[in-house]
Amino acid sequence: MSSVFTEITLNHYLALSGIIFMIGLAGVMLRRDLMVIYMCLELMLNAASLALISFSRFNVNRFGPDAAAEGQLMVLFIIAIAVAKAAVGLALIVALYRNRQTRNVNDLAEMRF
């Protein structure tokens, strides 16, 4: 088997992260349902977390245990902010739904210029 499949390198993890980010981006552009758009945003945040963690692993692997691996801390912050974002955003969606009875972004386009 060729070494691309048997040797997992930094590039593999970064490529996986990029693919998931692209899927999330396509979902945000494609879907019209607010809830699904929110889920796609979560996908993109997770892809960023994966890139950060793989870079931190790369740093430790390359420069030894005392190397800077703050990527993991950044992921901690990402998780905290993602939870805050989900709480506020979902509250907004629920409030919007109670007033307008719709989750479709095409029906919520009054502010479009």
Added chain:
Amino acid sequence: MEALVFWILAIGLTSAALAVVFHRDPVAAAFCLLGVLLLMAGVFAMLQAFFMATVQILFYTSAVMALFWFALKQVNTRTEKKQSLPWVKLGLVGIVTVLLGGLYFRILGKLPHGDTMLNRGDESTTWTPGRLGELLFNTYLLPLQITVLLLLAAVVGVVQLGRHAVMGNLAKSDFNADKGLESEQKRS
């Protein structure tokens, strides 16, 4: 062995992410998102970030999925009306995504140390929670405090939004009651 686990996780992650985007039912999409989050925790564990994998499962998955579940219960979860696929839009989105992805992969190809194998070397280089906490509460104390403030603002904002939603509903029902009263008066 590592390669096998990586490919299984990668294929699972990609197909679950695609299912989130392309599934018509938001509830099923939420379950696929749950799968993505759990598989991502697996990838974190492969990268020796065990603490992050635990945090991902304990906090991210539980908190976000509980929120999503609650919100899906609040709004109407009926499937979207079946309509023909927006082919033009699908094509445009595909072109943009492929262009951006191609750019990204080109940059990856030029990365200087991109072919480093990550899990070769001794395993004692894992970052323990203790070391992470030391860093978090010394060097990164200010960002931590800012995040705490943000969380507080989020809590206050959510409470306020919830109150307004309930009050808006009450006002609407009052309005309807008044209208009903008026029509009754007219009828009499």
